[in-house]
Amino acid sequence: MTGITIIGTGNMGSAIAGVAAKGGTPVQVVARDLDKAQALAAQVGGTAGVIGDALTGDVVVLAVPYPALADLARELGAQLEGKVVVDITNPVDFATFDSLAVPADGSAAAELAELLPASSVVKAFNTNFAATLATGELGGRPTTVVIAGDDDAKAALAAIVTAAGLAVADGGSLKRARELEAFGFLQLVLAVREQIGWTGGFAVHA
Structure with missing residues (x-):
């Protein structure tokens, strides 16, 4: 079975780890603080490690803020190959x-893909709030995770998400990460302006 490594123990990392565990996916939690990694791993029945330890998951989620993304990618580049x-x-x-802190024709995901040419980078979860991942529902329907990237890479992540009872929408190639990031930005603005709650957000209905 495909395993998943979650790097980061914040709200999103915790929620994604919970989703994976709910679907029966083996979870590894990695952080710079071993105590935090062990605490989250215990919650989801997974294993824990620190940055630099072997990454056991075939799928690796970088659940860190954008400013930390590039340094982490450079630090772990060799371990993320394949x-x-x-x-x-x-x-x-x-x-x-x-505004977004990336060029108008670019995205954080595109920057990451340039740093990790031997990895298959996908964009996902940025249009979801942690609460809707944790509950698995939004507006009375399963929470939908929109994924952009190459087909095989998307399929690996989609299998983990759908096993937990969440829905998946195929956002196309990694080029669509720009639109997903703009969409995620709008959703954050609405939440900060208290137009929607942090337990809400946009829903995708088939």
């Missing part, structure tokens, strides 16, 4: 909260 690497970031310019 793996599906999931970028969940929304590269918001938090100084102004009025």
